[in-house]
Amino acid sequence: MEILVLNGIVNGLIVGGIYALIGMSLTLLYGVLRIVNFAHGEFVIGGSFLAYALFSNLGLAPLFSLPVAALSFFAMGWGAYYLLLPRLQKSDDPEIMSFLMMYGVSIALAAVMLLIFEADSRSIDYSFTPISMKVGPIYVSTARIVAFGIVIVLAAALTWFLFRTLPGKALRATIMNPEAIKIVGVDVVKLSAFAFALASAIAGVTGVLVALVFPAFNPFSGAEYSIIGFIVVVLGGLGNPLGALLAGILYGLAEQLATVFLPQAMAPIVGFGILVAVILIRPTGLMGWRAQR
């Protein structure tokens, strides 16, 4: 049993780290732009398919796909922002309208991936050498260790960016009080485009990590990651990237440890149970703040 618990903790941290990345990018979008990005899971799976395509066609190892995914998704996000969102912000209820529009985008993206890659599940036939490492008494996949390392670096970099740089502080200020940031002369449109591009880049990178950690994916896998992302966002507190980090890891740990003690089918119930409990006890989420509107 001790080994199973240890496995649960280690896997919970790793899987939770992936969930946290999804949540962090999603919450950044919501915080800055008030966009409910229902297509975020498709962005993530898009990253997985990018890694798959680069590996299948060019033999590029998934780790080398990371910068490609980051840059290409950043550029796509920047373009998508100007294509889709400025007009949306002028609607009476941007949040609802964004939900509807991004739901449509999610269907469209899944259809595009279906067209290109067909409905079969895909997997990158790539493994690190050695394929797993012995950590104490348990074996942990090398891909997972690498993915977790990247999650830590990305989370630290994002935290440093948000708390130590001027654009990062501007993003946080936008989350806290969008009206005030306009008054002090910040170009909110450009800042929003940057936030959308940054969130897209993180989603793309997360997709590459997803392909390493959960090997099989298909064009319709995105919706599952969107749901996980929303759980993490609500659990951590809407618009709070650090809350999403904490919530992702908590959700991953709960899911994995529940599997140790309960039938695997109960794991989602435990995760949702925690979500409901947090909403009941602390409606703003674990690290939610009450922003001025």
Added chain:
Amino acid sequence: MQRRTFLLALAAPVLMVTIGASTASAQADKPIRIGMTVSSAGTFALAAQSGHRGAQIWVDDVNSRGGIAVGGKKRKVELVILDDRSDKQLVPRVYETLIKDEKVDLVFGPFGSTLTAAAANTTETNGTFMVIWSASADSIYKQGYKYIVSATQIAGTLLGQPAVRALHSMGVKKVAFAYVDEPFPAALTQGAIDLAKQLGMQVTMDEKFAKGTKDFNILIQKAKASGAEAFYPTAYEGDQMTIARQIRETNADFKAVYLVYASQPQFLQQSGKDGHYVFSQTLLHEKINWKVTHGLNRAQMVASYNRLFPNAQYPGDFQTILAYGAGVITEEMIKTADSLDAAKLKAAALKLSGKIVTATGEYQIDETGKQYKNEFSIMQTLPNGLEVVYPPAVATAKPVYPVPVFAKR
């Protein structure tokens, strides 16, 4: 628009008198008309069309031999195809059209349990004999229907049993089961567990997991910790790819692992070394060659497929051979009954039980029409390719058991 006109208009674009009728000479008896629905769109389209090609191969073969003797005269076979659009609401009406308007003599079922269950009520009410080729749900055979026979598709609860028999014959005594919480994997696993217990094997784990589960690490560890020699997780192809990878990553050295879809081309292509030494099952593979008593053998059937469908998007698969085998058995039923009457055909179907081996495998039914044989063959993915390891009648190699530990591969 009247109902009949509406249905004909609906079906008109795909109404195809596929083979046989045009070549029937004026002096020949009228053809035996067999109705069937095929999905032009929707969830079941690919599988239904694959099965349709199998039925066409049989019709081509039987007509090339002059047809089937009924009442002392040879009659050619004509397939009458209508579209069901993968829609279980539409299926009963389309089968009614086949029976009442197209006046078919008997029918082949549509693809899959969902549509077949919807069709069976109509065919039974109209006293029309239905040959099922792809419905595995046990519930269909518990309805008391008199005129249905699953010619080739083995029942869901029996689908997973050949693997258990194979594992038992290798000497496995402890098995851990897991399955995704969906009707097909649940039925397959339950049947496998029942048989394992009957054979005196110890079931060390019986756990279901939710659809959408992405991480199987703990499940694999639990199976290992349960003391299982063999691990038998059942899910769909994508999940099984993940499971195969994670078994390897966690260094979980079971003596045998069985993954139902691991011999599908897509799995083999995507999973690479993860799939090595894994046991699986299939019906159609170049190495599965039953000594047939009736109809074409596997190689001849594949040759017919290539001749008749040179532009098909996909090669023949197990749906193709299921439908082809059902055609061969239908032919024998008609010959034995010497009639197209539903009750006589059912009596003939029962009389033939246990006496036919087609390219699909052995045929054996009970009074309900449920198929007990025609089992999938058990394959093992060796580093140099797939081998048939069970049943002995078609085995091409001995199973590698226990499989080599990961450290020594």
